[in-house]
Amino acid sequence: MKNILTIILIAFTFGLTAQNYIEHTVKTGETIESISKKYLVTPFDIYALNPDAKRKFQPNTILIIPNSKIKNEPIVGESRELIDYKNHKVKRKETLYGLAQKYNVSEDEIKKANRFLYSENLKKGDKIRIPRYRTVVSKQTLTNTVKKYTVLPKEGKWRIAYKFGITVAELEALNPFMNETIQPGDELNVPNIEDKEEKTVEASFGFYEVLPKETFYSLKGKLNLTQEQLEQLNPELKTTGLKAGMVLKVPADVDTTGRMATVGKTNLKTSLINFKTKKIALMMPYQLHRIDVDSVEEVKDQIKNSRRLSAVLDFHVGVLMALDSAKQLGISTDLKVLDTRYNIAATRKLLDENDFSDYDAVIGPMEETSFNRVAMALKANHVPVIAAMNKPKEVYSNVFQTIPDDKLLRKAMVDFVKADSLKTKVVIISDQAHKVGSQALQNEFPNSKLILSRMDKKNKTKDAHYIYPADIQNVFSAGKTYVFLQTNNNSFISSVISLLNGLVVNKTEIVLVTTDKNKAFEGKDIDNISLSKLKFHYPSIHKDFDETKSNGFVKAYRKAYGVSPSKYAARGFDITLDLLMRLASAENLYIASKDTIETEYIENKFRYNKVLFGGYVNQAVYVVKFDDLRIVEAK
Incomplete structure (x- = not known):
């Protein structure tokens, strides 16, 4: 019997060697995820060869790691x-x-x-x-293989990931310097599989990217497809199971967009348990070296003439008022204020001169390069770095991005319109620069009508930024019609609004919306009366505070400064109070930032979602509207 077992073991070992498998001894602190990332395989690949690892995983355990199809480069x-x-x-x-x-x-x-x-x-x-x-x-360098692939027209990340049988995250890991939006002709690293093994992206099907923590049960509710149906369309699921980031083939008529998650508001005041003093650093570009404190008038002029300095000082006031509000709840704070001077060299010096290893969080800096430097420097000690006034280029594992991504704003507006059962029509009016995005928007509303701006009569390649009244004649009828206006041209917006206001008669109701409310909507030729008449809706990262309701922060700010708080003061207050409340409700900010926790304060709300192999991004978005010259949250 012993000889038989020996022969089996030798044969198995020979099989592993022949297939170029690797033995890995688990070290302290390692996880299945970190090991799979190291060898560029998936956790499912490891579990397939090491089924006991699911119930018994500890240091010194020996795992059999399959040969990855990915990578041969350092x-x-x-x-x-x-x-x-x-x-x-x-x-x-x-x-x-x-x-x-x-x-x-x-x-x-x-x-x-x-x-x-x-x-x-x-x-x-x-x-x-x-x-x-x-x-x-x-x-x-791993002894695995990779090949170069040239991106074809109309191919995005998910199409290429699907073609080569990997997740979007694995494709990004293979190509750390890949642009967010890839272009035809770009060269990418892909698994070195045979041409016949590449999957074909079939136009007659739809495709869906699996989100973190999604199960077959949750996909049944979202896509209305059973596990058996998904496995029939995607046979590899039977062996790999669901993986975050993998791209699934689904029937063409399946709605793959889904709705943005709705989470009830969380009152953290009832969950405060951690009352140790919070150590917070505030890193902002005060540029104090440029300010002559002996000349009051000169300081006033500098604040008046520098929008950045004015915003920073307003934000700072909001931070201090949040500290005071937190103190009334029993939360004390040790705040360290540091001047980055909006300069990478000054930021680097602050990092060299200060030890942040025991800080609970760092707010800032504003400047992108400085922010990245701070986030990377504090990543090893797991110190959270809050992107309060900017969207960082890289969301590292310790980064908290408070400004939602543009795609979330767009999705919030689309979901809002889809949820209105009283809408009778959707019309999309777009200039030529926004044509591609508007065509994608039209796919969200299959029965919608797309109207593009006219080209210049003399120069056929130039957008004239207008439409004729005849272009929208007979388009509107009784009932409610949503009109998406997609442009950043002020004169185009002005002329379209004028045309639409002329059509609001009798039983015809027009609701003007956009997925991108840019500065062109605030031009001198556009008045709030016209926007209010069209009930203008748009997605926003913040809302205006409600003047009709009692508000302690607004009242205290007016008493101290004689004016209403700016959006920067409100943002400084909201971000800081939310940070302190979360830190007081758990052992650290990571535990207190689950995607089931949504908080709201004066003008901002926060619900963080951890991105794959990255940090935390705020997913809480408002849809607001013009209502009798006021901007209020749309319900």
């Missing part, structure tokens, strides 16, 4: 290197788990640095050492 990898130790005196109610979370280390790493913890429990008053690590970035 890739950037990260490892942790011990720097030194930080002394910590244990406080009441502190646990090993809590300290591990706080300092971004594992419980086992703390025990190794304090051997007595293997035989004794952690107790108040213990003086222990916390290991500190730095992230070492190096290049590593």
Whole structure:
């Protein structure tokens, strides 16, 4: 019997060697996800060869890793290197788990640095050492294969991911310098599979990208397709299961857009449990070196003439008022204010001169390069960095992007119109520059009519930015019609609004909407009376505070400064109070930022969603409308 087992083992080992499998010994702190990312395979691939790993996964476990179809080029990898130790005196109610979370280390790493913890429990008053690590970035080469692929016309990320049987995230991992929007002719790294193995993107089908945590049950509710139906269209599901980012083929008539998640408002005041003092750094471009504090008039002129400085100071006031409001709830804050001077060199110096490793969060900086530098520098210590006034180019794992993405704004407006059962028609009016986006919008509303602006009579390649009254003649009838106006040309907006207002008679109701309310809608030729008459709707990251309701922040601001708060002051207040409330409701900001938690304050609301291999992006969006010269939230 023993000889038979030996022969089987030898045969199995030979099989693994022949297929170029790899043995991996699990190290402390590693997860199935981190290991699969290291070898460019999926967790499902690892579980298929190591079924026991689902119930028993611990250090020194030996895993069989299949050969990846992806990559033969050097890739950037990260490892942790011990720097030194930080002394910590244990406080009441502190646990090993809590300290591990706080300092971004594992419980086992703390025990190794304090051997007595293997035989004794952690107790108040213990003086222990916390290991500190730095992230070492190096290049590593895997013995796998990759080939170059030239992007074809009309191909996007998901089409290419589907063609080569990988997820969108895996395609992005293969191509770290790929543009957000790829263009025909771009060269990408793709798995080196046979041409006959490439999938064909069939025009007669629709396609859907699987979101994180989605199950066959949730897809049944969203797509109205059973697991059996999905597996029939996508046979690979039977072996791989659902994976976030994978692209599924679905019937053409299936609505793959879905609705944006609706989450009830969360009142964090009832969940406050963590009342230790919060350490917050505020990094803003005050540019104090340019201000002569001895000349009051000169300072006033600088504030008046610099929109950036005015916005920064208003935001700062909002932050201070939020700290005061939090203090009344028992939340104390240690705030450190730092001047980045809107300069990368100054920001780098601040990072060198200050230790942020034990901070609960850092707000800012505003300038993109400086923000990226701070986020990367604090990533190793897992310190959250809040993008308060800008959208960062890279959402690292410790980044909290408070401004929702443009695609979320667009989707919010589309979902709002779709949800109105009283609409009779949808009309899309667009200039030539927005033609492609408007055609995609028309796909959202199959029975809609698309009207494009006229071209210049002399120069046929130039957009004249107008439409004839005849273009919209007989388009509108009794009932409600939504009109999407897609442009950033002020004169075009003005002429279209004038034409539409002339059609609002008797039982004809026209609701003007746009997915992108840009500055062209605020031009001198456009008045709020005309917009109010058309009940103008648009998606927004914030709303105006309600003047009809009692508001402590607005009242206190008016009392202190004699004017109503600007949107920057309100944003400083909202972001800071939300940050402090979340920190006080959990051990850290990551735990307090689940996508089931949605908060709302003066003009802003927040619901964070963790992006794959990245940080947290706010998904809470308003749809607002003009109502009797006021801008209010649309219900």
